[in-house]
Amino acid sequence: MAGRGKKRQFPTAYKLKAIKRVERGEGVLPVARELGISRKILHDWIKAWKADGPDGLNRKPGPKPGPRKITVTVHSISIVGEARPRNPTERSGNLVHCHRNAKFGALPP
Numbered sequence: 001m002a003g004r005g006k007k008r009q010f011p012t013a014y015k016l017k018a019i020k021r022v023e024r025g026e027g028v029l030p031v032a033r034e035l036g037i038s039r040k041i042l043h044d045w046i047k048a049w050k051a052d053g054p055d056g057l058n059r060k061p062g063p064k065p066g067p068r069k070i071t072v073t074v075h076s077i078s079i080v081g082e083a084r085p086r087n088p089t090e091r092s093g094n095l096v097h098c099h100r101n102a103k104f105g106a107l108p109p
Contacts, residue, residue, distance in 0.1 A: 012057045015045045022046060 021031050022042065032042045048056030 012054060015057045016049070016054075018042060019046050019049050 018031055018035055018037075019042075022028055028039050028042050028046075032039045035042075045057060048059065050056075052059075
């Protein structure tokens with residue numbers, strides 16, 4: 001088997017020949033050993049071929065194609081009211097708009 005860590009790429013025709021051998025009745029293990037690949041890789045090729053045909057064999061590694069889930073969470077609170085003075089001697093009648101974001105933590109006192 002090839003050394004770990006290095007990704008080998010195989011042409012689609014090569015993968016297809018291996019799949020056809022298995023479909024003709026040769027065992028997965030003997031075919032995989034002869035080609036110097038793992039049984040898992042050969043099973044993955046067979047699964048991709050059955051699911052998507054030649055396009056399944058051409059897919060690059062990484063996230064599977066398809067719509068991505070986008071999650072939007074809103075972490076915003078607006079408080080309107082009289083501000084509490086930071087210094088007890090100060091008095092203010094100003095309105096305060098506080099926006100809380102999870103990144104910044106809790107609302108100020």
